[in-house]
Amino acid sequence: MQSTDTEFLIPSSVSEALSSIALEDAIFLGGGTSTALLYKTRMIEPSRVVWLGNVGELKGIFTSPTEVKIGSMVTMAEIAADREIARLLPGVSTAAGVIGNARVRAMATLGGALAHADPRQDLPPALIAVDAKVSVRNASSSREINLADFYEGFLETVLSPDELITEVTVPILQNRRSSYLRYTPTSEGDYPTVGAGASLTFNEDGKSISTATLVLCGVGAVPIVSSEAGLALAGTTGDDSALLRAAELVRGAVDPQDDERGTADYKRDMAAVFAYRALKACLNS
Numbered sequence: 001m002q003s004t005d006t007e008f009l010i011p012s013s014v015s016e017a018l019s020s021i022a023l024e025d026a027i028f029l030g031g032g033t034s035t036a037l038l039y040k041t042r043m044i045e046p047s048r049v050v051w052l053g054n055v056g057e058l059k060g061i062f063t064s065p066t067e068v069k070i071g072s073m074v075t076m077a078e079i080a081a082d083r084e085i086a087r088l089l090p091g092v093s094t095a096a097g098v099i100g101n102a103r104v105r106a107m108a109t110l111g112g113a114l115a116h117a118d119p120r121q122d123l124p125p126a127l128i129a130v131d132a133k134v135s136v137r138n139a140s141s142s143r144e145i146n147l148a149d150f151y152e153g154f155l156e157t158v159l160s161p162d163e164l165i166t167e168v169t170v171p172i173l174q175n176r177r178s179s180y181l182r183y184t185p186t187s188e189g190d191y192p193t194v195g196a197g198a199s200l201t202f203n204e205d206g207k208s209i210s211t212a213t214l215v216l217c218g219v220g221a222v223p224i225v226s227s228e229a230g231l232a233l234a235g236t237t238g239d240d241s242a243l244l245r246a247a248e249l250v251r252g253a254v255d256p257q258d259d260e261r262g263t264a265d266y267k268r269d270m271a272a273v274f275a276y277r278a279l280k281a282c283l284n285s
């Protein structure tokens with residue numbers, strides 16, 4: 001029988017968690033749904049695991065007239081069940097509610113869902129579309145990062161090993177509509193082949209679009225923002241020809257690979273289709 005010397009710590013405050021992570025190969029643990037698999041297959045062998053489940057400061061969803069703040073230990077099930085998030089950020093609510101299966105959603109946390117950085121994950125595009133910002137801290141400093149700038153590559157973020165995600169903040173804009181849609185050809189609980197998060201902000205007339213953001217997952221090493229599609233929609237009324245033009249521009253922004261979920265060409269086609277549908281869902285929301 002093999003044994004490991006992994007130490008398991010359960011801090012009860014953020015400052016205790018930050019001082020516990022000082023060891024070189026120590027890791028934070030949220031719901032453990034990604035980490036458990038990596039640990040089981042020995043892809044990681046940390047000397048210390050710092051479980052955040054007892055840190056009350058990292059829990060809770062707080063809504064004010066100007067923003068929504070979500071603690072990093074809030075689970076996907078809690079986000080999906082929150083009525084204010086469903087009303088104000090329907091794309092985020094939908095994304096949290098389709099991840100994996102009920103058992104995964106009951107355990108998986110916001111911090112883990114962002115830090116894991118698998119480019120097929122549902123939540124990042126939905127949150128980037130509504131301009132989410134990530135608050136992180138280490139023992140000596142804190143910073144806020146636009147989620148759009150958070151990802152560096154496959155399973156890679158800008159976080160240092162000693163940095164803890166404490167919360168995510170999303171601004172509330174009365175004239176914004178948002179959505180998230182995904183496509184899974186295999187089982188319902190599987191990662192998506194392609195996911196599309198969209199938001200449209202309207203001018204005071206309520207009819208013309210002032211800004212548009214389209215973000216795709218599953219079609220590159222990181223979530224991809226199609227700036228060209230956003231620019232093409234600004235100033236239009238979101239009529240069907242404008243939506244189709246924007247969706248076509250998504251093809252040039254994505255960089256998919258062939259894998260068991262489809263060929264690169266197929267994924268490029270599906271990215272355009274789901275970008276169009278996500279935009280349409282914004283208009284119908």
Ligand SMILES: Cc1cc2nc3c(=O)[nH]c(=O)nc-3n(C[C@H](O)[C@H](O)[C@H](O)COP(=O)(O)OP(=O)(O)OC[C@H]3O[C@@H](n4cnc5c(N)ncnc54)[C@H](O)[C@@H]3O)c2cc1C
Pocket residue numbers: 027028029030031032033034035036052072073098099100101104107108109110111112113114115116120121122123163164165166189190191192
């Ligand atoms: C069966 C299955 C199906 C899945 N299907 C989907 C799917 O359809 N769509 C989808 O998007 N995802 C899917 N996932 C992935 C799932 O979203 C992630 O496993 C989950 O979000 C990770 O959250 P966690 O809290 O469990 O993270 P953990 O496993 O606890 O941690 C993941 C990583 O984040 C780090 N971390 C955790 N919390 C913090 C923090 N606060 N600050 C800094 N770093 C932190 C950890 O050190 C680790 O590196 C699936 C996973 C499983 C097991």
